[in-house]
Amino acid sequence: MCGIVGYIGDGDTVTILLESLRRLEYRGYDSAGMAIIDDEGNARIFKIEGEISELESIIPGISSRVGIGHTRWATHGRPTTENAHPHCSGNICVVHNGIIENYQELKDELISEGFVFISDTDTEVLAHLINKYDTGDLRLAVSTALGHVRGSYAIGVLSNEHPDELIAARKDSPLIIGLGKDENFIASDIPAVLKYTNRILYIDNLELISVKQDSVRVFDMEGNPVEKKEHIIEWDLEAAEKAGYPHFMLKEIHEQTRSIHETMTGRLHELEGDVNFEELGLNRNEIRQFQRIEIIACGTSYNAGLLGKYLFEWLAGIHTDVDTGSEFRYSSPVLDPSTLVIAISQSGETADTLAAVHEATSYGCRTLAITNVVGSTIFRDASHTIYTRAGPEIGVAATKSFTSQLVVLYLLAIHFARARSRMDADRARMLLSELRKIPGHVSRILEDAGTIQECASMFVKAENYFFIGRNINYPVALEGALKLKEISYIHAEGYAAGELKHGPLALISKDVPVVAIAPHGHTYDKILSNIKEVTARDASVIAIADCDDCEIRKFADIVIPIPKTDEVLTPLLSSVVVQLLAYYTALELDCSIDKPRNLAKSVTVE
Ligand code: AGP
Numbered sequence: 001m002c003g004i005v006g007y008i009g010d011g012d013t014v015t016i017l018l019e020s021l022r023r024l025e026y027r028g029y030d031s032a033g034m035a036i037i038d039d040e041g042n043a044r045i046f047k048i049e050g051e052i053s054e055l056e057s058i059i060p061g062i063s064s065r066v067g068i069g070h071t072r073w074a075t076h077g078r079p080t081t082e083n084a085h086p087h088c089s090g091n092i093c094v095v096h097n098g099i100i101e102n103y104q105e106l107k108d109e110l111i112s113e114g115f116v117f118i119s120d121t122d123t124e125v126l127a128h129l130i131n132k133y134d135t136g137d138l139r140l141a142v143s144t145a146l147g148h149v150r151g152s153y154a155i156g157v158l159s160n161e162h163p164d165e166l167i168a169a170r171k172d173s174p175l176i177i178g179l180g181k182d183e184n185f186i187a188s189d190i191p192a193v194l195k196y197t198n199r200i201l202y203i204d205n206l207e208l209i210s211v212k213q214d215s216v217r218v219f220d221m222e223g224n225p226v227e228k229k230e231h232i233i234e235w236d237l238e239a240a241e242k243a244g245y246p247h248f249m250l251k252e253i254h255e256q257t258r259s260i261h262e263t264m265t266g267r268l269h270e271l272e273g274d275v276n277f278e279e280l281g282l283n284r285n286e287i288r289q290f291q292r293i294e295i296i297a298c299g300t301s302y303n304a305g306l307l308g309k310y311l312f313e314w315l316a317g318i319h320t321d322v323d324t325g326s327e328f329r330y331s332s333p334v335l336d337p338s339t340l341v342i343a344i345s346q347s348g349e350t351a352d353t354l355a356a357v358h359e360a361t362s363y364g365c366r367t368l369a370i371t372n373v374v375g376s377t378i379f380r381d382a383s384h385t386i387y388t389r390a391g392p393e394i395g396v397a398a399t400k401s402f403t404s405q406l407v408v409l410y411l412l413a414i415h416f417a418r419a420r421s422r423m424d425a426d427r428a429r430m431l432l433s434e435l436r437k438i439p440g441h442v443s444r445i446l447e448d449a450g451t452i453q454e455c456a457s458m459f460v461k462a463e464n465y466f467f468i469g470r471n472i473n474y475p476v477a478l479e480g481a482l483k484l485k486e487i488s489y490i491h492a493e494g495y496a497a498g499e500l501k502h503g504p505l506a507l508i509s510k511d512v513p514v515v516a517i518a519p520h521g522h523t524y525d526k527i528l529s530n531i532k533e534v535t536a537r538d539a540s541v542i543a544i545a546d547c548d549d550c551e552i553r554k555f556a557d558i559v560i561p562i563p564k565t566d567e568v569l570t571p572l573l574s575s576v577v578v579q580l581l582a583y584y585t586a587l588e589l590d591c592s593i594d595k596p597r598n599l600a601k602s603v604t605v606e
Pocket of ligand 1: 300346347348353396399601
């Protein structure tokens with residue numbers, strides 16, 4: 001996730017672009033850059049590894065009437081000055097948010113034609129492609145170039161041959177146009193322009209925009225004009241940064257339709273029935289040689305890791321253990337180079353997880369980091385890294401970073417299963433095509449959030465909650481309990497449902513709501529029995545179940561339906577439900593949702 005901006009008009013271009021970029025820092029802030037055309041008609045480019053304030057410090061006072069800017073959250077290539085945007089080729093400069101899936105093949109082709117690449121980014125191919133097709137009509141050059149591209153993009157394009165025009169385009173990445181008086185703006189999101197205008201055009205997929213000082217014209221990719229409706233934004237700036245949501249947590253829960261998609265982008269190869277993890281750096285032979293996997297993580301990332309254990313064992317037939325970073329570092333692990341150690345950390349900075357990576361390295365193990373933050377410490381310390389691409393997460397409670405971790409684990413387990421001949425191509429294809437549908441299923445859960453909100457309010461007085469699940473649903477039970485206690489301060493326990501009778505059943509009474517994660521699957525009958533055990537003790541049961549499950553309604557007080565998918569993928573959907581349940585409970589209790597007491601987003605101390 002990155003932020004792009006563009007400005008054309010009589011204002012102070014540099015100041016306006018810097019101010020707009022600051023408003024998009026929530027989208028990423030590991031490097032930044034700007035290209036402007038000065039009053040002599042020269043393109044001036046400034047880039048920096050660092051934040052917007054550092055970018056500001058390297059730009060001298062320049063008078064300019066047009067420019068584009070970028071704040072980056074690295075996906076392809078580390079956060080360095082070379083990889084910062086804009087990327088340029090000849091007269092063309094481009095800022096981009098999104099992922100060009102076929103960038104490698106385009107890059108090879110462009111190199112063979114003599115184009116020279118100076119960055120590791122996917123975006124640089126766009127600059128060269130537009131340059132290649134530029135015969136004097138910038139808009140045509142951009143649409144021709146985009147015709148060769150697969151993937152997602154919101155772009156801003158500047159050329160010093162056309163100092164009176166900016167071109168923007170969108171596919172699957174957000175883009176808006178701000179309409180001013182004798183000035184116009186492009187941006188990834190409304191907060192970037194709200195200080196200057198509240199008149200907005202929302203750009204849809206496959207639209208291309210010519211932005212001039214006194215006009216904005218929108219076209220489809222064939223060059224036909226498109227009529228757009230102007231929207232007046234009534235929010236203030238603070239509300240706009242949360243895109244109108246009252247909390248970052250709710251915004252991030254809603255962003256999961258997008259973030260889950262981003263995590264999968266370019267990685268699903270349905271035709272071959274396999275997963276493409278270019279960055280993994282492990283070939284099939286190496287994957288086959290691992291005897292065991294050890295997963296290490298903390299908190300929510302640990303819960304993701306626990307699901308990983310079930311997946312690696314079920315799908316890929318490889319023995320997997322999971323441990324918390326804080327315990328692992330003081331245990332006496334039995335490790336050797338035949339163990340792959342997977343460390344999961346959203347921030348990539350959690351001290352306990354990092355210590356475990358060092359410990360594993362000292363045993364000669366390969367270490368694979370799964371992280372959301374490009375260039376974080378875990379990336380430097382682990383031998384291999386996969387990025388989750390969930391985009392920056394501001395709320396302390398992990399939500400979209402969790403589901404993106406799950407997606408990476410699904411993809412890894414499928415990839416390992418294929419490499420180890422434990423899964424045939426047909427089954428892999430089926431799972432990958434079901435995975436593609438998950439963002440749509442998540443949308444439906446979000447649309448129906450009313451039932452979850454009502455449920456939260458029914459049990460808001462409860463002092464204790466139980467979350468129960470079996471097998472792959474057990475990690476979701478743990479995560480549901482963690483989310484609830486973390487933001488609502490209600491005591492909650494996540495339990496493997498079959499364990500209730502070994503102790504906790506003594507705590508079950510009419511005052512204790514029990515959330516049962518109960519989609520159809522091979523343990524469905526078992527969880528039904530566990531539900532009966534708790535209803536017999538007068539507990540109220542909230543069941544998260546398949547939308548076509550009529551049976552469960554006989555036993556549960558409330559049923560929260562989730563769309564049908566393959567059994568193995570249901571945790572991706574039930575996770576969203578438990579996040580919303582925690583959110584609405586904390587909302588009723590008027591808790592500090594984005595910054596819960598005593599907690600921090602990144603725990604860099606032991
Ligand atoms: C949960 O909502 C938390 N934010 C917390 O448990 C978190 O997952 C844990 O501190 C680990 O953080 P990491 O993923 O950044 O390593």
